Amino acid sequence: MKSKKSIITAGINTLQAEAQAILGLINHINDDFAVIVERIIAGNGRVIVTGIGKSAIIAQKIVATFNSTGTPSSYMHASDAVHGDLGMIQKTDIVICISKSGNTPEIKVLAPLLKQCGALLVAMVGQLESELAKQADLILNTTVEKEACPNNLAPTTSTTAQLAMGDALAVSLLLAREFSAQDFARFHPGGSLGKKLYLKVSDLAERNAKPSIRSGASVKDVIIAISKNRLGAVVVVDDSKIMGIITDGDIRRMLEKYSDLADLTAKDIMNSKPKMIDKDTLAVTAFELIRQSNITQLLVTDANDYFGIVHLHDLLHEGLL
Template sequence: MKSKKSIIEDAVNTLQLEAQSILGLIDHINDDFIRIIDLILQCRGRVIVTGIGKSAIIAQKIVATFNSTGTPSIFMHAADAVHGDLGMIQKDDIVICISKSGNTPEIKVLAPLLKQSGNLMIGMVGQLNSELAVQADLILNTTVAKEACPHNLAPTTSTTAQLAMGDAIAICLLNARNFNETDFGRYHPGGALGKRLYLKAGDIALKNQKPSIPPDASVKDVIIEISQNRLGAVVVIEADVILGIITDGDIRRMLEKHTNLADITASDLMNARPKTIEKEFLAINALEMIKENNITQLLVTDGGAYFGMIHLHDLLQEGII
């Protein structure tokens, strides 16, 4: 078993080498890189990203990032390409072939075939005298000094460099297209991330009951209404106008101060300045209001009229928090 000090040294050395590999890419952001961005922006087809081994895994991640940020992309495994998958490449597609050495058997077979297809071929490669570099129309140089692996064998710094170069391309394309949060939400409708980008306050309020009570309601009626609707609060309304809100906390504080409840009504208990949010605002905005005001319930309105209520637990259940 290695000592704690030795383990820490190994981890720090790995991170330093990988950080250096990324910083080394800065010198390779050149005219070829700019040309690649321009050509992808003009591309009528898709970006096909291919590779073998660990580079294939990086290719899959780059494809996922491209697709989620507005660049249609498909992964093609280099080994499967020569067994029929070349058929997925259409005439307007651009191909990015990823390989550290550029000389693996699969790449040596694939590169000339891609060249013959007439599609623009971009080589993301770590050896500029390799078969891939020679065949490619444009080069993304991802050369690294050494792998973090002590034997300089396991792909580590090289795959980190490939991944970072893919991210650099994706972000340049994203910014060039003015790809915004609304676009991002359209491509990420599922999960907590998607909900943060598209779920509206009104969508959540519709799932809840709409507790309300008149200003002259008794304490008993207030308690019953709060208990039945399980939102921990009730809205005081008269002639469709919101007068205030009563929470279960307001009830507890009232009981601490008063023993005679006969003459107390909803108007005596309510907070006459409840926090509200219009139904078209995002649920994440509702969460921000709840946090800023240190409250649990938030009224949702439609043009100022009472539309519903959101509880902090609703946001937790939706995965917004």
């Protein structure tokens, strides 16, 4: 068993090697890179990304990133390609073939077949003299000095470089398409990332009750209204005008402050300066306001009129934490 110090050193050395490999890619962002982005933007087909082994796993991640950022893409395993999946490739497509060596048996068989399909062939490759590089129309150079593995065998630095080059390509495409946060939200409606970009306070407040009470209401009526609607608060309203809010905390403070409750009304115990938020505000903004103000609910307004209440639990339920 290695010492704790040697284990930590190995981890640090791995990260340093991979960081240096990524920085080395900067010198490989060249005219081919720019042309690939231009061809993808101008094309009418899909981007098909293929590879074998660990490169195949990187290909799947790149496809996922492309699709989520506005570049229609498909994954094709290099082995499956020669057993029928080549039929998915059209002349209008762009194929990115990923391989460290560019000379594995499967890639050497696949490369000329890809050329025969008539699609543009892009090689993401670590050896520029390889068979894949020779067959390719354009090259994404992911050459690394060595693997982080001490035996220089396990794909580590090389796959990190492939992943980083894929991200560089995806972000360049995103910017070229002027892909906005709203576009991103359209492709991520079910996840917390998408919700942060499209979910509004009104979407949550509409699901809740809309408790209200007059300013002259008794303490008993206030407590009943708070308990009945299970939001921990009731809004004090007179003639459609928001007067204030009474929360569970206000009730506790009232009991500490007053010994005689008989003549108290809602107006006496309400917070006349409640935290409010417009119904069209993003829910994630409401969460930040609740967190910063150390409260559990916000009064939601519509052009200064009472719209509803949004509770901390509503926001947590949506995964906005």
